[in-house]
Amino acid sequence: MNWTKKDLLGITELSKEEILFVLDTAESFKEISQRDIKKVPTLRGKTVITLFYEPSTRTRTSFEIAAKRLSADTINISASTSSYVKGETLKDTAKNLEAMNPDVTIIRHSMPGAPHMLARILDSSVVNGGDGAHEHPTQALLDAYTIREKKGTIDGLKIVIVGDIIHSRVARSNIFTLRNFDSEIVCCGPPTMLPPHMEELGIKVEYNLKKAIHNADVIMMLRIQKERGGVSYIPSVKEYSAFFGLTGEHIMNAKKDVIIMHPGPMNRGVEIMDDVADGPYSVILEQVENGVAVRMAILYLLLGREK
Amino acid sequence: MNWTKKDLLGITELSKEEILFVLDTAESFKEISQRDIKKVPTLRGKTVITLFYEPSTRTRTSFEIAAKRLSADTINISASTSSYVKGETLKDTAKNLEAMNPDVTIIRHSMPGAPHMLARILDSSVVNGGDGAHEHPTQALLDAYTIREKKGTIDGLKIVIVGDIIHSRVARSNIFTLRNFDSEIVCCGPPTMLPPHMEELGIKVEYNLKKAIHNADVIMMLRIQKERGGVSYIPSVKEYSAFFGLTGEHIMNAKKDVIIMHPGPMNRGVEIMDDVADGPYSVILEQVENGVAVRMAILYLLLGREK
Amino acid sequence: MNWTKKDLLGITELSKEEILFVLDTAESFKEISQRDIKKVPTLRGKTVITLFYEPSTRTRTSFEIAAKRLSADTINISASTSSYVKGETLKDTAKNLEAMNPDVTIIRHSMPGAPHMLARILDSSVVNGGDGAHEHPTQALLDAYTIREKKGTIDGLKIVIVGDIIHSRVARSNIFTLRNFDSEIVCCGPPTMLPPHMEELGIKVEYNLKKAIHNADVIMMLRIQKERGGVSYIPSVKEYSAFFGLTGEHIMNAKKDVIIMHPGPMNRGVEIMDDVADGPYSVILEQVENGVAVRMAILYLLLGREK
Numbered sequence: 010m011n012w013t014k015k016d017l018l019g020i021t022e023l024s025k026e027e028i029l030f031v032l033d034t035a036e037s038f039k040e041i042s043q044r045d046i047k048k049v050p051t052l053r054g055k056t057v058i059t060l061f062y063e064p065s066t067r068t069r070t071s072f073e074i075a076a077k078r079l080s081a082d083t084i085n086i087s088a089s090t091s092s093y094v095k096g097e098t099l100k101d102t103a104k105n106l107e108a109m110n111p112d113v114t115i116i117r118h119s120m121p122g123a124p125h126m127l128a129r130i131l132d133s134s135v136v137n138g139g140d141g142a143h144e145h146p147t148q149a150l151l152d153a154y155t156i157r158e159k160k161g162t163i164d165g166l167k168i169v170i171v172g173d174i175i176h177s178r179v180a181r182s183n184i185f186t187l188r189n190f191d192s193e194i195v196c197c198g199p200p201t202m203l204p205p206h207m208e209e210l211g212i213k214v215e216y217n218l219k220k221a222i223h224n225a226d227v228i229m230m231l232r233i234q235k236e237r238g239g240v241s242y243i244p245s246v247k248e249y250s251a252f253f254g255l256t257g258e259h260i261m262n263a264k265k266d267v268i269i270m271h272p273g274p275m276n277r278g279v280e281i282m283d284d285v286a287d288g289p290y291s292v293i294l295e296q297v298e299n300g301v302a303v304r305m306a307i308l309y310l311l312l313g314r315e316k
Numbered sequence: 317m318n319w320t321k322k323d324l325l326g327i328t329e330l331s332k333e334e335i336l337f338v339l340d341t342a343e344s345f346k347e348i349s350q351r352d353i354k355k356v357p358t359l360r361g362k363t364v365i366t367l368f369y370e371p372s373t374r375t376r377t378s379f380e381i382a383a384k385r386l387s388a389d390t391i392n393i394s395a396s397t398s399s400y401v402k403g404e405t406l407k408d409t410a411k412n413l414e415a416m417n418p419d420v421t422i423i424r425h426s427m428p429g430a431p432h433m434l435a436r437i438l439d440s441s442v443v444n445g446g447d448g449a450h451e452h453p454t455q456a457l458l459d460a461y462t463i464r465e466k467k468g469t470i471d472g473l474k475i476v477i478v479g480d481i482i483h484s485r486v487a488r489s490n491i492f493t494l495r496n497f498d499s500e501i502v503c504c505g506p507p508t509m510l511p512p513h514m515e516e517l518g519i520k521v522e523y524n525l526k527k528a529i530h531n532a533d534v535i536m537m538l539r540i541q542k543e544r545g546g547v548s549y550i551p552s553v554k555e556y557s558a559f560f561g562l563t564g565e566h567i568m569n570a571k572k573d574v575i576i577m578h579p580g581p582m583n584r585g586v587e588i589m590d591d592v593a594d595g596p597y598s599v600i601l602e603q604v605e606n607g608v609a610v611r612m613a614i615l616y617l618l619l620g621r622e623k
Numbered sequence: 624m625n626w627t628k629k630d631l632l633g634i635t636e637l638s639k640e641e642i643l644f645v646l647d648t649a650e651s652f653k654e655i656s657q658r659d660i661k662k663v664p665t666l667r668g669k670t671v672i673t674l675f676y677e678p679s680t681r682t683r684t685s686f687e688i689a690a691k692r693l694s695a696d697t698i699n700i701s702a703s704t705s706s707y708v709k710g711e712t713l714k715d716t717a718k719n720l721e722a723m724n725p726d727v728t729i730i731r732h733s734m735p736g737a738p739h740m741l742a743r744i745l746d747s748s749v750v751n752g753g754d755g756a757h758e759h760p761t762q763a764l765l766d767a768y769t770i771r772e773k774k775g776t777i778d779g780l781k782i783v784i785v786g787d788i789i790h791s792r793v794a795r796s797n798i799f800t801l802r803n804f805d806s807e808i809v810c811c812g813p814p815t816m817l818p819p820h821m822e823e824l825g826i827k828v829e830y831n832l833k834k835a836i837h838n839a840d841v842i843m844m845l846r847i848q849k850e851r852g853g854v855s856y857i858p859s860v861k862e863y864s865a866f867f868g869l870t871g872e873h874i875m876n877a878k879k880d881v882i883i884m885h886p887g888p889m890n891r892g893v894e895i896m897d898d899v900a901d902g903p904y905s906v907i908l909e910q911v912e913n914g915v916a917v918r919m920a921i922l923y924l925l926l927g928r929e930k
Contacts, residue, residue, distance in 0.1 A: 042724040046668030048696070054353030056381060066700050067719065074670060074723050077696040082355070082384040086373050097581035105374065105580060108604035109381050110349040273719060274711035297722035361660030363688060389662070389691040393680050404888035412681065412887060415911035416688050417656040 012310040016128040016135040019144035020185035028189060031306050032154050038309070039302035041078055052081035055112040055312055060102075061138065062088040062118040067273060068138050068147075071297070072115050075304035084111070103127045112312050116140075134311040142176050148272055149182035151303040155296050156227055159268050166192040167264075169221050171253060172231030172280055173202045173242070179272045180231055184212065197221035198253060201242040218253050225263040229270045230255055230281050250279050257284040268292045319617040323435040323442040326451035327492035335496060338613050339461050345616070346609035348385055359388035362419040362619055367409075368445065369395040369425040374580060375445050375454075378604070379422050382611035391418070410434045419619050423447075441618040449483050455579055456489035458610040462603050463534055466575050473499040474571075476528050478560060479538030479587055480509045480549070486579045487538055491519065504528035505560060508549040525560055532570040536577045537562055537588050557586050564591040575599045626924040630742040630749040633758035634799035642803060645920055646768050652923070653916035655692055666695035669726040669926055674716075675752065676702040676732040681887060682752050682761075685911070686729050689918035698725070717741045726926050730754075748925040756790050762886055763796035765917040769910050770841055773882050780806040781878075783835050785867060786845030786894055787816045787856070793886045794845055798826065811835035812867060815856040832867050839877040843884045844869055844895050864893050871898040882906045 010030050020028070041049055057076040059069050069085065076083045088102075099118070103126075106114060113134040116124050121143035128135040139145040157163050168187055174180045174196050187194050188211070195213040196203055207214050215221035222228055233249065243249040260267060269291045275281055285291065317337050327335070348356055364383040366376050376392065383390045395409075406425070410433075413421060420441035423431050428450035435442040446452040464470050475494055481487045481503050494501050495518070502520040503510055514521050522528035529535055540556065550556040567574060576598045582588055592598065624644050634642070655663055671690040673683050683699065690697045702716075713732070717740075720728060727748040730738050735757035742749040753759040771777050782801055788794045788810050801808050802825070809827040810817055821828050829835035836842055847863065857863040874881060883905045889895055900907065 044668070047670060047724065048668035054351070054355035054385075056354060056384070058377075066702075070672075070698055070700065070720075071723060073698055074696075074725075077670070077698075078668075082381075084377055084380055084384075086377065088373075096583055098584065101580070101582060101584070104601055105604050106377070108601040109378060109608050110354065110605065111381075273715070275715060276710055277712065277715070294718055294722040297719050298724065301723050361658070361662035361692075363661060363691070365684075389688075391684055391687055391691075393684065395680075403890055405891065408887075408889060408891070411908055412911050413684070415908040416685060416915050417661065417912065418688075419661075 012314045017146055017307055018124050018128055018137045020146050020149050020182045025189040031150055032157060034310060035154055035302040035306035038305040042301055047078050048080060050080045052079035052312060055081040057081045058084045058106055058111045058114045060086045060088060060114055060116045065117055071300045072304050075301050076308060079305055079308060100130060103130050107131045107133060139178055142178050144182045145178040146182050147304055148179050149186040151296055151300040152183055153186050154299045154303055155292055159292055164191040166226040167224055168192050168227040169195045169197055169225045170229045171197045173234055174198055175202050175204045176234050177231050195221050199243055219262055222259055222263045225267055227268050233276055233280055246279055254280055255285050256282045260290060270296055319621045324453055324614055325432050325435055325444045327453050327456050327489045332496040338457050339464060341617060342461055342609040342613035345612040349608055354385050355387060357387045359386035359619060362388040364388045365391045365413055365418045365421045367393045367395060367421055367423045372424055378607045379611050382608050383615060386612055386615060407437060410437050414438045446485055449485050451489045452485040453489050454611055455486050456493040458603055458607040459490055460493050461606045461610055462599055466599055470497040471499060473533040474531055475499050475534040476502045476504055476532045477536045478504045480541055481505055482509050482511045483541050484538050502528050506550055526569055529566055529570045532574055534575055540583055540587055553586055561587055561589060562592050563589045577603060626928045631760055631921055632739050632742055632751045634760050634763050634796045639803040645764050646771060648924060649768055649916040649920035652919040656915055661692050662694060664694045666693035666926060669695040671695045672698045672720055672725045672728045674700045674702060674728055674730045679731055685914045686918050689915050689922060693919055693922060714744060717744050721745045753792055756792050758796045759792040760796050761918055762793050763800040765910055765914040766797055767800050768913045768917055769906055773906055777804040778806060780840040781838055782806050782841040783809045783811055783839045784843045785811045787848055788812055789816050789818045790848050791845050809835050813857055833876055836873055836877045839881055841882050847890055847894055860893055868894055869899050870896045874904060884910060
């Protein structure tokens with residue numbers, strides 16, 4: 010297929026074919042980061058802007074490394090400390106940046122829809138690096154990549170997502186991705202952290218962690234989003250951990266070759282225990298590595314699209 | 317002509333011939349940013365330092381993009397958060413940076429004359445990226461570039477500058493630039509925001525916005541510098557806006573092909589209304605685009621000067 | 624010799640032969656920074672991360688320039704403002720970065736031993752950019768480089784270190800370096816700022832500055848580390864300065880060709896007076912210049928090591 014989309018705003022805008030095309034493209038880029046000379050000239054002379062209104066070293070670094078390994082020039086704008094917050098509208102900021110002829114802007118913003126607004130204004134590409142509790146598409150794509158890499162498929166699996174589903178853009182983007190495939194999706198967490206009507210979307214809800222992960226192929230743990238007020242939805246972190254923190258004992262209940270995922274940063278001892286995080290089923294660091302490959306693929310596809 | 321100056325400290329130090337030479341050079345660079353591969357090897361192996369003691373994403377980003385499109389290496393130092401503020405003098409900071417053999421340092425500082433002090437100490441080039449309420453020469457050069465591009469000339473025009481003239485380094489540098497040409501310069505604003513004795517410099521003063529922009533070819537709106545205490549010079553922002561905020565109605569009074577400029581970031585609804593900012597006469601985004609070209613020209617001229 | 628070490632964690636881990644090998648290698652790199660085109664392709668396609676948990680523009684800039692002149696890609700992470708501080712352990716941060724396949728991570732951390740812990744976890748190289756009051760090996764290497772450059776040797780000299788020895792990682796790393804050579808090391812400062820049992824290590828202790836620098840070939844002044852509580856160890860900055868601030872008069876007592884060193888940033892008027900800092904014996908800016916060369920050498924040796 011040929012990639013035609015200008016932007017990557019959310020998984021909801023991608024077809025299954027497009028999702029698979031991203032994963033296939035990422036496969037060819039993964040090897041570059043393992044070379045001795047980790048650089049190809051593909052995006053030489055392209056300008057990549059990271060515009061982060063929320064602090065994030067992890068995602069920003071992953072995009073910056075992806076861009077540099079493709080030989081693009083990168084400009085980092087941390088909007089919390091920038092003049093852009095001095096009363097200028099996001100629209101004006103965007104138009105100003107556009108006037109400097111960037112090729113792609115990666116935006117993280119606490120406001121859901123901010124990347125979409127940007128994309129409508131700009132002729133150049135926009136990537137959603139996380140918008141509020143809405144979407145975080147590159148995280149979901151790297152998660153899908155990791156599942157496919159480890160399981161050989163994204164179909165026929167039991168995939169359990171555990172934690173603060175309702176506040177998690179990672180969970181949302183993952184659910185939107187996985188619904189394209191023939192896998193069973195189970196969401197697990199305290200009732201206050203699960204959105205209503207999930208069953209109507211074909212998603213199972215289970216309040217008991219042990220039951221949820223029975224026979225699971227994939228367990229995705231979510232971070233308790235303290236900074237989004239997640240803690241106020243549970244009696245205490247200690248109690249949350251007692252009921253929903255993943256332990257080595259839990260894993261006995263899952264499939265023998267289960268994989269454990271986490272988008273990071275982990276709250277060790279809260280949602281995930283050390284023996285799981287560092288154990289043989291954990292693919293958490295593979296997720297990070299795959300993140301660079303998937304982001305290289307996204308930059309490559311958006312900037313090389315058919316115009 | 318051959319460029320011989322080591323530094324760009326202020327417009328007052330440039331001859332008319334030098335100003336025009338910068339504009340001519342910028343013309344040849346503008347096209348690079350519109351290419352598919354926006355990069356030329358001109359300044360490969362050169363080190364460009366941005367040393368910003370005041371927050372500014374806009375200007376810093378413009379310089380950084382300009383440097384990278386010329387293949388220079390860029391180092392960003394945000395002095396407000398740096399160890400350089402720990403009691404070290406600006407002179408020592410400068411000498412330390414010089415010892416690392418940079419080719420050019422772009423400095424923004426709240427103290428007028430800071431770039432000049434630096435330039436005397438350093439053998440390498442210094443560019444004034446804004447010093448207090450003193451000068452902001454690259455802004456004035458990109459404004460002149462934009463006027464010439466749109467009007468074909470900088471002579472024979474009526475150019476009106478509106479707002480907080482007395483606190484504005486942009487206004488100062490623009491006035492110094494425009495005085496080299498045969499245009500009528502009119503400054504307009506509340507009396508508390510206009511410096512005395514302007515008429516003696518050949519500049520007209522007009523307190524009524526409607527009268528000021530009558531028959532104008534160019535209208536430059538200035539930002540109300542809340543962060544420099546500009547607000548204390550006016551009864552209220554609302555009253556300022558009622559008297560000096562530019563509306564679509566005002567523009568009827570100007571020439572048919574008037575252009576509206578603003579150095580950004582705009583306070584929409586204060587000094588400029590939406591219909592003007594986004595209207596057909598606005599060249600505000602062209603200014604931003606030309607800023608990259610002018611800064612490429614400056615870096616090119618300073619680093620390629622006759623020694 | 625062939626370099627075999629993966630990391631540069633501290634001077635204590637280096638043999639005399641290795642120290643000299645770094646200095647010899649740095650010699651060949653110094654000239655690159657003095658060229659018109661200050662760039663060689665040596666580390667093209669390598670990824671260099673600076674991970675600074677303490678603010679430091681000076682050291683970070685020096686490493687970043689060193690990396691860029693070798694054509695490496697650089698990623699700056701200022702951990703104080705990053706998401707890495709949101710409860711994530713240093714170990715997890717490190718493993719996450721490692722998963723993005725960097726070639727070397729330069730870490731500065733207030734915790735002694737932080738770089739050592741990182742080095743044990745990571746397969747890629749780690750450089751200690753300063754860990755608490757423990758070590759700052761690249762500073763000591765650039766100091767040794769500067770001494771050898773100016774004196775032709777590091778043997779047979781009288782080297783005096785003055786100031787807050789007990790809180791200074793610079794002093795520690797310098798002492799560890801110099802002990803490999805046949806020079807007399809004298810530490811001078813108020814008793815509260817000198818560690819006990821120094822004589823047992825073959826280091827002379829002298830509480831009187833004038834006596835200490837009698838016949839000295841090299842005087843290293845240390846910064847009063849206000850930010851590490853250094854001031855609480857002395858009655859007042861004024862009194863400290865009266866007893867241990869280096870003046871032009873003091874220098875009369877030293878050898879005729881004495882050199883004055885300071886790791887910066889200087890507290891002028893406290894530990895060093897203007898006439899000394901800017902006088903003919905000062906090699907303070909040469910230290911900064913040599914810092915880039917030494918750091919280029921370190922990056923080159925670590926990344927090109929025998930595996």
